[in-house]
Amino acid sequence: MAETILETxxxxxxxxxxxxxxxxxxxxxxxxxxxxxxxxxxxxSTLINMLSGDLPSSGGIVRLRGRDITGLRAxxxxxxxxxRSYQKxxxxxxxxxxxxxxxxAQSRLSxxxxxxxxxxxYREVSKAAERALAMAGxxxxxxxxxxxxxxxxxxxxxxxxxxxxxxxxxxxxxPLAGMGAEESARIVGLLQKLTKDHxxxxxxxxxxxxxAVADRLTVMVNGQVLESGPPAQxxxxxxxxxxxxxxxxx
Amino acid sequence: xxxxxxxxxxxxxxxxxxxxxxxxxxxxxxxxxxxLDLLVGYTGLVSLGHAAFFGLxxxxxxxSTPQYQASSFWISLPLAVAGAGIxxxxxxxxVLRVTGVYFIMVTLAFAQMLHYIFHDTKIAGGxxxxxxxVRPDAAIFGWRPFDLEKFGDFYFVVLALFVAVFIFLxxxxxxxxxxxxxxxxxxDGRMRSLGFATFRYKLxxxxxxxxxxxxxxxxxxxxxxxVNPDLLGWHLSGSVxxxxxxxxxxxxVGPILGAFAMMLLELGFQSLTKHWQLAMGVAIVLVALLxxxxxxxxxxxxxxxxxxxxx
Numbered sequence: 001m002a003e004t005i006l007e008t009x010x011x012x013x014x015x016x017x018x019x020x021x022x023x024x025x026x027x028x029x030x031x032x033x034x035x036x037x038x039x040x041x042x043x044x045s046t047l048i049n050m051l052s053g054d055l056p057s058s059g060g061i062v063r064l065r066g067r068d069i070t071g072l073r074a075x076x077x078x079x080x081x082x083x084r085s086y087q088k089x090x091x092x093x094x095x096x097x098x099x100x101x102x103x104x105a106q107s108r109l110s111x112x113x114x115x116x117x118x119x120x121x122y123r124e125v126s127k128a129a130e131r132a133l134a135m136a137g138x139x140x141x142x143x144x145x146x147x148x149x150x151x152x153x154x155x156x157x158x159x160x161x162x163x164x165x166x167x168x169x170x171x172x173x174x175p176l177a178g179m180g181a182e183e184s185a186r187i188v189g190l191l192q193k194l195t196k197d198h199x200x201x202x203x204x205x206x207x208x209x210x211x212a213v214a215d216r217l218t219v220m221v222n223g224q225v226l227e228s229g230p231p232a233q234x235x236x237x238x239x240x241x242x243x244x245x246x247x248x249x250x
Numbered sequence: 251x252x253x254x255x256x257x258x259x260x261x262x263x264x265x266x267x268x269x270x271x272x273x274x275x276x277x278x279x280x281x282x283x284x285x286l287d288l289l290v291g292y293t294g295l296v297s298l299g300h301a302a303f304f305g306l307x308x309x310x311x312x313x314s315t316p317q318y319q320a321s322s323f324w325i326s327l328p329l330a331v332a333g334a335g336i337x338x339x340x341x342x343x344x345v346l347r348v349t350g351v352y353f354i355m356v357t358l359a360f361a362q363m364l365h366y367i368f369h370d371t372k373i374a375g376g377x378x379x380x381x382x383x384v385r386p387d388a389a390i391f392g393w394r395p396f397d398l399e400k401f402g403d404f405y406f407v408v409l410a411l412f413v414a415v416f417i418f419l420x421x422x423x424x425x426x427x428x429x430x431x432x433x434x435x436x437x438d439g440r441m442r443s444l445g446f447a448t449f450r451y452k453l454x455x456x457x458x459x460x461x462x463x464x465x466x467x468x469x470x471x472x473x474x475x476x477v478n479p480d481l482l483g484w485h486l487s488g489s490v491x492x493x494x495x496x497x498x499x500x501x502x503v504g505p506i507l508g509a510f511a512m513m514l515l516e517l518g519f520q521s522l523t524k525h526w527q528l529a530m531g532v533a534i535v536l537v538a539l540l541x542x543x544x545x546x547x548x549x550x551x552x553x554x555x556x557x558x559x560x561x
Contacts, residue, residue: 052443053443054439054443073442073447074442074443075441075442075443075444075445075446075447075448076447078442078443078444078445079445084443086440090437090439090440090443091437091440092433092436092437092440093436094436095432095433095436099429102429103429103430103433103441103444104444106426106429106430107444107445107446108445109426112426112427112429112430112446112451113426113427113450113451113454114425114426114427115421115422115425115427115428116421116422116425117425117426118421118424118425119424119425119426119428119429120424122426161444165444165445
């Protein structure tokens with residue numbers, strides 16, 4: 001069994017009286033892609049938001065390499081090596097694609113309380129940004145203002161920014177949503193490559209893509225885990241077919 | 251820009267005393283407006299209490315000047331700026347816990363508290379304020395590079411600090427720190443998820459802005475030789491915010507244009523009518539409606555139109 005990087009135990013989140021996520025235990029291993037699927041409102045994004053520290057949990061534990069990180073602020077979790085992308089594009093629209101990624105890469109310096117040396121003269125930071133842009137397939141678009149990019153390209157910037165922070169764990173919230181077929185295929189290829197040296201938690205609706213890349217799947221319905229296991233097991237599961245695949249995979 | 255700088259440099263040799271002193275005052279207000287723009291235009295924090303730091307620096311000069319004697323320029327200026335910085339650190343670490351309209355209100359509340367401390371106690375002359383009878387002395391071991399009692403010398407000191415603040419902010423905005431505050435302005439949440447502890451950077455920006463406002467407040471107290479509680483009040487905080495908006499937020503030239511334009515407008519309307527504040531209000535409404543990006547937008551609009559014509 002590969003090394004456990006990120007795991008949750010009975011993670012729970014209430015919104016008022018509603019349990020958006022209840023008692024969810026998932027594990028991400030090194031070199032493995034763990035996909036979380038489920039119908040809209042199943043609590044997938046809420047789960048990612050708790051893992052990244054964007055949202056406090058109501059109960060349960062999150063561990064990173066055995067260390068309890070429950071309740072840490074988002075910036076602390078990010079610096080511990082957990083990078084995330086958002087379902088709804090969450091970037092810096094007035095900046096260029098390169099500046100978006102440079103800012104992301106800059107976050108890995110020990111401090112940005114540097115007031116005099118121009119940001120453009122930090123070569124390593126710029127190189128990391130360029131690498132991330134190339135990985136996400138944005139060569140030649142570096143200088144373009146993100147607001148002027150197509151929706152699909154903005155999605156690619158979203159992913160490139162996450163990569164530019166050089167994370168060990170990737171939490172990807174519907175990275176393919178809104179992308180054209182060509183970019184989708186490219187990102188699927190990228191995910192396969194990234195899986196080798198990352199632990200990835202992927203939330204995605206595109207089932208073809210999910211089954212192409214996932215080593216393990218968790219199916220969530222109504223905030224709870226319905227079934228978890230390797231792709232073949234999920235495909236064969238009666239409960240999953242009834243609750244989700246049967247209805248949604250037309 | 252170089253033309254403007256040259257014009258400012260030769261002005262004292264060609265203009266009368268009144269004009270020189272007016273332009274001195276404009277440059278001081280321009281420093282004040284630039285300091286606020288670091289918060290409003292670059293970090294995205296709209297403060298309505300920025301006069302607190304301006305006024306406090308003036309009070310520090312007044313209180314540290316022995317009666318009928320001069321304080322040392324080289325000691326009182328750093329003292330005033332540091333005092334403004336410490337106040338900004340104290341206020342900033344509290345107000346930055348709230349955002350949006352609450353931030354505006356809480357900055358206003360803190361500045362008003364300070365205003366009433368000086369207004370209602372006898373610390374520094376209460377509501378009458380306090381005179382600075384002798385301007386700071388610039389002597390270093392007997393050598394006096396300039397004499398602040400001479401309006402011409404004072405003009406050049408202000409000009410030098412004005413240029414220094416402009417260059418300093420330009421450098422800072424291009425630094426790593428500058429990138430972070432621009433990011434915070436656009437999308438604070440995403441900055442945090444990228445790993446930036448944004449509170450710390452906002453606080454640093456708040457302190458820096460407070461210290462630069464302190465430079466302006468110190469110079470203003472030197473120029474007029476008097477401090478009073480109005481220097482800390484919301485009226486001045488509002489005026490300087492108006493200068494920033496009038497000139498164009500998020501640029502360095504904008505607040506300078508705004509400060510100069512607003513004081514010229516004030517002067518112009520004052521000479522025309524007793525009801526100059528009404529005219530001033532109309533002028534500001536017109537700029538807000540016609541130039542949403544401020545006076546700087548006017549220049550940009552012209553270059554854009556030219557580019558469009560060329561291309």
